[in-house]
Amino acid sequence: MTAMRFRQAIVTALADEMRADSSVMIFGEDVAVAEGPFKTSEGLLQEFGPLRVRDTPISEMAFTGAAVGAAIMGMKPVVEIMFMEFLGVALDQLVTEAAKLRYLSNGTLSVPIVVRASCGSGLGFGSQHSQTLENWVAATPGLKVVHLSDAQSAYSLMRAAIQDPDPVMVLEPRILYGERGEVDTSLKMTIGQARMIRSGGAITIVSLGQMVNVCKSAIEKSGIDVELIDLATVVPWDRAAVLNSVKKTGRLVVVEESPESGGWGSEIVATVTAELFGSLKGAPFRITTPDVPVPYSGVLETRYVPTDDDIVRQLTHAIGTGEKPKTWWQLEGIKK
Amino acid sequence: MKTSLQRRQDIKTDKIAQYERMVEIREFEEQINALFAAGLVRGSTHLCQGQEALDVGIAAVLRPDDVVLATYRGHGVALALGLTPESVLGEIMGKTNGCCGGVGGSMHMCDMSVGLLPTSAIVGAGIPIAAGAALAFQVQGKDNVGVAVFGDGASNIGAFHEGLNLAAIWKLPVIFICDNNVYGEYSRINTTTPIEDLHTRAESYNMPHFSLDGMDIAAVEKGMTEAVNRARSGGGPTLIEAKTYRFAGHSRADQALYRPAGELEQWQKRDPLKVTEEGLVASGLLTPEKIEKIKSDMKVRMQEVIETCSAAPEPTLASMFENIWTPVKASK
Numbered sequence: 310m311t312a313m314r315f316r317q318a319i320v321t322a323l324a325d326e327m328r329a330d331s332s333v334m335i336f337g338e339d340v341a342v343a344e345g346p347f348k349t350s351e352g353l354l355q356e357f358g359p360l361r362v363r364d365t366p367i368s369e370m371a372f373t374g375a376a377v378g379a380a381i382m383g384m385k386p387v388v389e390i391m392f393m394e395f396l397g398v399a400l401d402q403l404v405t406e407a408a409k410l411r412y413l414s415n416g417t418l419s420v421p422i423v424v425r426a427s428c429g430s431g432l433g434f435g436s437q438h439s440q441t442l443e444n445w446v447a448a449t450p451g452l453k454v455v456h457l458s459d460a461q462s463a464y465s466l467m468r469a470a471i472q473d474p475d476p477v478m479v480l481e482p483r484i485l486y487g488e489r490g491e492v493d494t495s496l497k498m499t500i501g502q503a504r505m506i507r508s509g510g511a512i513t514i515v516s517l518g519q520m521v522n523v524c525k526s527a528i529e530k531s532g533i534d535v536e537l538i539d540l541a542t543v544v545p546w547d548r549a550a551v552l553n554s555v556k557k558t559g560r561l562v563v564v565e566e567s568p569e570s571g572g573w574g575s576e577i578v579a580t581v582t583a584e585l586f587g588s589l590k591g592a593p594f595r596i597t598t599p600d601v602p603v604p605y606s607g608v609l610e611t612r613y614v615p616t617d618d619d620i621v622r623q624l625t626h627a628i629g630t631g632e633k634p635k636t637w638w639q640l641e642g643i644k645k
Numbered sequence: 646m647k648t649s650l651q652r653r654q655d656i657k658t659d660k661i662a663q664y665e666r667m668v669e670i671r672e673f674e675e676q677i678n679a680l681f682a683a684g685l686v687r688g689s690t691h692l693c694q695g696q697e698a699l700d701v702g703i704a705a706v707l708r709p710d711d712v713v714l715a716t717y718r719g720h721g722v723a724l725a726l727g728l729t730p731e732s733v734l735g736e737i738m739g740k741t742n743g744c745c746g747g748v749g750g751s752m753h754m755c756d757m758s759v760g761l762l763p764t765s766a767i768v769g770a771g772i773p774i775a776a777g778a779a780l781a782f783q784v785q786g787k788d789n790v791g792v793a794v795f796g797d798g799a800s801n802i803g804a805f806h807e808g809l810n811l812a813a814i815w816k817l818p819v820i821f822i823c824d825n826n827v828y829g830e831y832s833r834i835n836t837t838t839p840i841e842d843l844h845t846r847a848e849s850y851n852m853p854h855f856s857l858d859g860m861d862i863a864a865v866e867k868g869m870t871e872a873v874n875r876a877r878s879g880g881g882p883t884l885i886e887a888k889t890y891r892f893a894g895h896s897r898a899d900q901a902l903y904r905p906a907g908e909l910e911q912w913q914k915r916d917p918l919k920v921t922e923e924g925l926v927a928s929g930l931l932t933p934e935k936i937e938k939i940k941s942d943m944k945v946r947m948q949e950v951i952e953t954c955s956a957a958p959e960p961t962l963a964s965m966f967e968n969i970w971t972p973v974k975a976s977k
Binding site: 334360361363365366368370371373374375376377378379380381382383384386398401402405406409410411412413414415416417418419450451453474475 | 753765775776811815
């Protein structure tokens with residue numbers, strides 16, 4: 310085990326894959342000379358040289374598309390989208406090209422690209438630099454979508470994503486880049502496999518990304534015997550792990566850092582409800598952000614994202630009554 | 646039946662075979678309308694009559710291990726690169742003998758044995774991908790080239806500008822071919838674009854550029870050879886504007902009633918088939934009688950293709966679930 314920051318776990322994974330496989334290359338805005346705006350490519354240009362580590366113009370569409378073309382012709386490009394929102398201008402290349410080209414080549418092509426993006430709220434970046442947006446890409450067959458939650462998953466899942474033969478979107482919670490964690494570089498993780506963070510019998514929490522830490526804190530404060538699952542992969546999500554857990558606990562709450570409407574958690578709740586309806590002890594529900602853009606003010610942003618206190622309140626209510634708790638904005642009378 | 650690769654080699658230097666391929670493309674496209682009327686083709690389709698010299702000229706100069714990104718107006722490029730009429734029509738009819746097994750349709754042709762990456766239904770999308778293929782060749786130290794073929798309308802989409810800029814700064818071995826057929830969907834290019842010579846846009850990217858007569862296969866081969874030689878020898882990308890004309894409407898639904906009177910007829914005087922025939926007769930390679938024979942034989946051949954594809958099996962329901970992800974190998 311080695312102690313390293315989340316961002317160092319990413320660099321280490323990139324470097325280890327580049328050493329293991331000469332077809333792995335990295336490009337994006339300021340990833341080479343400046344070593345990444347979040348220092349997630351520190352030392353890579355120096356070690357691997359300018360052929361494989363490249364700065365691009367501010368042209369997400371061009372470099373994401375270039376990754377697709379290079380991947381088809383035998384490279385394994387990793388591209389960095391500095392803020393997840395910037396994927397908007399490159400979405401065509403990921404959703405309509407990369408995700409479809411194996412299908413449209415009768416299975417003769419693979420597109421092994423990794424699109425990394427920093428995401429999430431909590432740092433005061435405002436509404437255009439703070440969303441998670443995995444929901445943009447989750448409904449696109451052909452893509453895999455991973456969301457990292459700590460240094461270990463950053464290392465192990467990044468390596469798995471690069472080794473994967475298909476397009477993988479990897480979301481990196483920006484707020485975690487500086488966080489330290491223990492990393493076992495020999496530990497392999499599989500895309501599509503959830504992580505059991507804590508076993509428990511009273512209720513199952515499914516979460517991912519930076520919300521996993523918030524859930525841990527809520528569990529500690531509440532004293533409730535929660536089973537906490539880090540879903541880790543949004544597509545394809547680990548149905549077996551979630552269903553087995555809820556079979557045991559009879560209760561489910563999904564904690565999401567994304568708006569109430571149209572979230573990936575709805576998919577989890579719908580599946581669990583349909584599959585385990587008769588054995589549930591209470592209504593499965595979600596704890597999300599409100600349906601608003603991410604606000605800038607520290608006072609507002611802190612409440613925008615689910616807090617540990619609010620999770621404690623909702624867990625306690627759900628276990629006590631078997632009913633879905635109200636959202637904080639309902640309790641405050643702001644919105645029904 | 647010949648393979649795609651054999652058909653590709655046929656047209657490498659043989660002028661008569663090149664002409665026959667152009668006749669094949671023309672006859673193929675003419676038959677699509679009839680097949681629509683008969684209810685044998687679904688959705689939409691985008692025909693390329695008038696652009697046969699460009700498609701065949703590109704295919705003649707490139708090697709089969711070069712890669713081409715083309716568009717939804719892609720039947721001609723596919724046939725020129727070597728795909729059999731059966732695999733193209735089979736795909737258009739959604740049959741299992743199609744190049745994509747019937748899940749792609751008219752806008753999605755692919756055959757990696759001759760370097761045709763899946764044609765895209767999104768305007769301009771192939772431009773960055775061709776640059777990326779060229780990036781792979783550059784990193785791998787190979788002398789292959791990437792090619793993007795796109796319409797005049799694509800010169801106004803972001804992918805064109807971003808892709809050309811990226812290719813220029815990285816000196817990628819890629820050739821951008823703007824097939825200026827005068828119309829972007831239903832709009833004449835002069836109503837959507839403030840310049841007439843689209844190739845001059847490459848000036849902004851400090852990229853070599855020129856236009857050529859897309860109705861003349863000799864001119865296409867000459868221009869392509871210059872650009873390909875530059876790319877293979879490390880000289881970077883080129884933007885070529887091929888001046889052509891779209892004899893048909895944008896798609897099946899479009900009768901092209903917006904065309905100024907006489908414009909089509911004016912361009913038809915320089916029909917690429919006619920231009921080629923004149924050259925071949927003048928050089929003594931063909932006679933008018935032989936030309937008629939080629940055309941009548943092609944009509945017969947195309948009817949056989951239609952019969953074969955009509956009789957080909959429909960896809961199984963299970964086939965729609967295939968090829969979403971690559972089968973998982975044991976992890977390292």
